[in-house]
Every structure is written in structure tokens, then in C-alpha cells.
Amino acid sequence: MSLFSVRLxxxxxxxxxxxxxxxxxxxxxxxxxxxxxxxMVPHWPRPYGIDADPTTxxxxxxxxxxxxxxxxxxxxxxxxxxxxxxxAGTDEQRERYLRRMLSGEEIWCQLFSEPGAGSDLAAVRxxxxxxxxxxxxxxxxxxxxxxxxxxxxxxLARTDPDAAKHRxxxxxxxxxxxxxxxxxxxxxxxxxxxxxxxxxxDVELPAANLLGQExxxxxxxxxxxxxxxxxxxxxxxxxxxxxxxxxxxxxxxRMRGGLRDQPEARRRLAQxxxxxxxxxVLRMRALSRxxxxxxxxxxxxxxxxxxxxHGQEMLELFRDLFEESGIVERPQHPAGYDVDWPSxxxxxxxxxxxxxxxxxxxxxxxxxxxxxxR
Ligand SMILES: Cc1cc2nc3c(=O)[nH]c(=O)nc-3n(C[C@H](O)[C@H](O)[C@H](O)COP(=O)(O)OP(=O)(O)OC[C@H]3O[C@@H](n4cnc5c(N)ncnc54)[C@H](O)[C@@H]3O)c2cc1C
Numbered sequence: 001m002s003l004f005s006v007r008l009x010x011x012x013x014x015x016x017x018x019x020x021x022x023x024x025x026x027x028x029x030x031x032x033x034x035x036x037x038x039x040m041v042p043h044w045p046r047p048y049g050i051d052a053d054p055t056t057x058x059x060x061x062x063x064x065x066x067x068x069x070x071x072x073x074x075x076x077x078x079x080x081x082x083x084x085x086x087x088a089g090t091d092e093q094r095e096r097y098l099r100r101m102l103s104g105e106e107i108w109c110q111l112f113s114e115p116g117a118g119s120d121l122a123a124v125r126x127x128x129x130x131x132x133x134x135x136x137x138x139x140x141x142x143x144x145x146x147x148x149x150x151x152x153x154x155x156l157a158r159t160d161p162d163a164a165k166h167r168x169x170x171x172x173x174x175x176x177x178x179x180x181x182x183x184x185x186x187x188x189x190x191x192x193x194x195x196x197x198x199x200x201x202d203v204e205l206p207a208a209n210l211l212g213q214e215x216x217x218x219x220x221x222x223x224x225x226x227x228x229x230x231x232x233x234x235x236x237x238x239x240x241x242x243x244x245x246x247x248x249x250x251x252x253x254r255m256r257g258g259l260r261d262q263p264e265a266r267r268r269l270a271q272x273x274x275x276x277x278x279x280x281v282l283r284m285r286a287l288s289r290x291x292x293x294x295x296x297x298x299x300x301x302x303x304x305x306x307x308x309x310h311g312q313e314m315l316e317l318f319r320d321l322f323e324e325s326g327i328v329e330r331p332q333h334p335a336g337y338d339v340d341w342p343s344x345x346x347x348x349x350x351x352x353x354x355x356x357x358x359x360x361x362x363x364x365x366x367x368x369x370x371x372x373x374r
Contacts, residue, residue, distance in 0.1 A: 007055065015056055019063045031072040031104040039064065040071060040102050041078065044086065048098055054287055065236075073242055076145065077101035077108040079231035080224045081154050085173075088212045088220055093173065097152070109150035111141040111174060111198055112221065118143075119360050121156070121225075122166045122218060126200060128157035130207065130214075135159075135172065137180075137203040143354075147196040148183045150176050154224065155205075160215050171217035173209045180204070190346050228355045229300040234283060236276075238311035239351060243344040246276040249314050256321065268317050275310040279303065299369050301361045308351040308358060315341070315348040 009015060019039070026033055034040040038050035043057045052060065064071070082101055085093055100106040117123040126139025137157055147153060153174040160168030174181075180203035186195040212220050235241035238249075250269065259265045282303045318341050352358045366372040 009055060009059055013059065015059055016063060019060055023063065023067045023069065027067070029069060031074075031102075034071060035099070035103050041082070044082075048086075048102060058287055061235075072104050074101065074104050074107065075231060075240075075242075076110050076154070077104075077106070080110060080227050081108045081152075081173075083227055084154070084211065084220060084224055088223075092208075093211070097173070101152075106151045107146055107149050109144050109147040109153040109176070109198075110224075111144055111147070111153040111155040112224075113143045114140060115142055119357060121221065122169065124156050124158055124169060126155075126157045127161065128159050128170060128172065128205070130159070131204075133207050134204040135170075135207060135210070137172075137174075137200040137205055139200050141198040141200075142196075143186065144183070144196045144198045145194060147176065147198045148185065148193065152176060153198075154211075156217055156221055159217075163215065166218045168215055169217040169221065170214050171211045171220045172205060173211055174203075174205060175209070178203050178205065188346065190343065192343075225356065226300070229304050229361075234286070234300070234303075236279075238314050239344045239347055240311075240355070241307075243347075244315075244318075244341055246272055246310075246314055249318060252318070253321065259321075262321075265317065265321060268313065272310065272314050272317065275306065275313075279307055279310065282306070299365065301364045302369060304355075305358065305361050305365065311351055312348045315345045319345050 022037055022039070026037070029037075029039075031040065035048070038046070038048075038052075039060055041049045042052035042060050043049055043054070045051055050056075078101070082098060085097055089097070097106070101108055112121060112124070114124055114126060116125060124139075126137065126141065128135040128137050135157075137155070139157065141147075141155075144153070153176055155172040155174040156169055157172060158168050159170040162168065180201040182199045182201070183196040184199075185193045186197060188194055211217075231241065236245045236247075237243045238245060249272070253259050253265075253269055259269065286300075286303070322341075356364075367374060
């Protein structure tokens with residue numbers, strides 16, 4: 001049996017012509033322009049996407065990438081919150097939130113992790129107590145990316161303290177401007193403010209903000225985590241699909257005379273190429289399974305485990321090649337050096353942690369892919 005068989009449309013396929021014409025008319029599109037054209041989330045139903053099948057989605061992605069167009073990555077909104085509200089939300093929730101989150105008008109954050117609930121997420125202790133037409137929220141979240149900028153958050157809170165720990169959790173859409181919500185920064189090693197501790201002190205959240213059924217939040221949380229892993233490994237950027245790519249590193253290496261006198265760096269670059277090719281094959285395999293309606297994506301954890309290591313190794317290679325001129329004197333970039341490599345280099349340590357640590361990914365692979373006992 002072949003590993004996969006993917007039918008990719010030819011170069012003169014009319015779908016390619018359509019997107020190329022649009023790109024010619026919109027060479028530098030904004031988020032709203034991509035959304036209006038249906039190219040922000042082509043696989044979504046109208047009016048957000050264009051109901052694109054996996055092959056059409058693939059060629060849209062490919063043509064955008066060829067033209068150097070990167071979609072704005074409102075990752076939490078587009079990849080985690082959006083699909084969930086699309087499938088589990090009410091008509092009112094879809095109408096109210098989807099377009100604004102996809103266009104980037106409203107920023108979203110994810111309020112899952114707590115000081116005592118990271119890998120063991122079902123141990124969340126933040127409480128939501130129903131009182132009339134509100135839930136009163138009390139507790140503390142941590143690591144909340146962009147919570148200080150977000151207008152809304154995906155919130156997990158305990159609604160039944162007596163139920164088994166996976167059963168008493170509910171899933172909410174949280175308005176971040178409600179009285180009683182405060183955030184304090186967690187600074188990155190570069191001093192950037194991207195993460196937060198988020199505190200809830202008698203916050204009155206409208207009951208209409210419940211997503212799905214009360215106490216059924218754990219199954220929705222699992223969907224979000226699966227979407228997160230898929231999102232973190234399905235595009236070619238070295239840091240969870242964002243940022244510089246292997247090809248961009250290769251371009252830099254060529255600009256440096258092809259690393260003629262650096263055999264070890266050449267070896268690492270060649271290994272990076274092998275890994276990038278393997279990742280490409282795994283993405284094609286996922287597409288093949290979807291095309292053949294063969295139970296969807298294949299263990300995104302496997303891809304993520306490889307992608308995270310590959311990202312770290314290539315960002316470390318960048319550091320070794322460019323040393324302080326690349327990391328410290330970042331503005332002195334050679335021509336064509338248009339990516340914030342240093343920032344992604346510093347971020348690379350976090351690839352092992354966010355969205356489920358590398359140990360947890362490997363536990364999942366051991367159990368679900370290899371069939372080993374817990
Ligand atoms: C950059 C970044 C962004 C993040 N953004 C968000 C966000 O926006 N929203 C949000 O809610 N959270 C966010 N997180 C939190 C992230 O989901 C947690 O850090 C992660 O789930 C791990 O939880 P923890 O930090 O509590 O570590 P712990 O769960 O305490 O783990 C500590 C160590 O023990 C290991 N370990 C734990 N359990 C097991 C086990 N069963 N088997 C083997 N090893 C185990 C872990 O792998 C880890 O090495 C972010 C984290 C990072 C780094």
C-alpha cells in the first residue's frame with residue numbers, strides 16, 4: 001500500500017488561475033480583504049469561506065505562499081475559537097463573533113491554564129457559579145497569550161465542584177472588559193509583554209456566553225486542544241508554523257557563500273532539509289487522508305513533535321551562523337533579511353511547552369499511535 005496518493009491540480013488548473021488573478025489585483029491584501037475574498041478560511045462554509053475542498057484549500061495556500069502573502073495569524077481566534085463557535089455555537093454567537101475575529105477586528109485569548117492545571121488541564125479550579133442570568137467567575141489563569149490586548153477569551157471554568165474532574169467543567173466566551181478581570185504581565189526573556197496572569201474576582205459573565213452545554217466543556221476543550229496541535233504543525237514557519245521557514249534560512253546561508261568553510265553547519269543545514277521534506281510528506285499524507293475521506297488528519301502530534309524539534313534546530317543554526325550580528329545587532333540585516341529571526345530564536349524554547357508539552361505529545365503518540373498502555 002502506498003504511503004499516500006495526492007492528486008495535485010496542474011499548473012493551468014482554473015482554480016489556480018482564479019486565485020492568481022485575485023493576487024495580481026490584490027498584491028498586498030489585508031486581513032479583511034482576504035476574508036471578503038474567502039481566502040482567509042477557504043475551507044469554511046460561506047459567508048466566511050468558500051466551502052473549498054481540501055485540494056482547493058491546498059492550492060489557495062500554495063498560490064498565496066508563492067506570491068509571498070502570509071495570512072495574518074490571529075491564531076487563537078482563527079484556529080481555536082473560530083472552528084469551535086462555528087460548530088458548537090448558537091446562531092447568535094456565530095453572527096456576533098465570527099466575522100470580527102476572522103478579520104482581526106477583535107483579538108481573542110485562551111484562558112485555560114492555571115498555576116495548578118497545565119498538562120493536567122482537567123484540574124482547573126476557576127469556578128463559575130450560576131446566579132440568575134449570569135455566571136459569577138472567580139479564579140486565576142496563567143500564560144494567557146495576548147490577554148491584555150484581547151476583547152474576548154475562551155474560558156474553562158468549573159461549574160460542578162462535586163462531579164468527577166472531567167465532568168464538572170464548562171466552556172465560556174468571556175468578555176475581557178468585564179469588571180473584576182485584571183491581567184498582570186509575564187515578560188519574555190527579551191522583555192516583551194506577550195503573556196499574562198489573568199485574575200477573576202466576582203466577575204459577572206452573562207449566561208448567554210456559555211458555549212455548548214453546562215458541564216460539557218471538557219469535550220469542547222479537547223476539540224480546541226486538537227485544533228491547537230493541528231494549527232501548530234500544518235504550515236511551514238519554524239515556530240508553530242509562524243515566522244521564518246527553512247527555505248528562508250537556506251537563502252541566508254546561500255547569501256553567506258553557501259557556508260563553504262563550515263562543514264558542520266552545512267551538515268546541519270542538510271539535515272534540516274531532510275526534516276523539512278519529511279514534514280512536507282506528512283502534511284501531504286494528512287491531505288491524502290482527508291481527500292480519501294480516511295478519518296481526517298493523521299496524528300498531528302507526530303507532525304508537531306518533528307516540527308518543534310526542526311524549528312528549534314534551525315533557529316539554533318541561525319544563531320550559530322550569525323552570532324551576535326544576528327541576535328544583538330538585529331537591525332544590521334543584509335538585503336533580503338526581512339524576518340525577525342532573533343525574536344523567533346528566543347521564542348524557540350517555548351515550542352516544547354505551549355499547547356501541550358513535548359512529553360505530553362509523546363505520551364499521546366505512545367498511547368494513540370503505538371497502542372502502548374498508559
Ligand atoms: C509560549 C506559551 C504560550 C502559552 N499560551 C497559553 C495560552 O494562551 N493560554 C493558556 O491557557 N495556556 C497557555 N500556555 C500554557 C501551556 O499550555 C502550559 O504551559 C502547558 O500545558 C504545560 O503546563 P505547565 O506549564 O503547567 O507545566 P506542567 O504541567 O506543570 O508540567 C511540568 C513538567 O512536567 C511534565 N509533565 C507533566 N505531566 C506529565 C506526564 N503525565 N507525563 C510526562 N511528563 C509530564 C511536563 O512535560 C513539563 O515538563 C502557554 C505556554 C507557553 C510556554
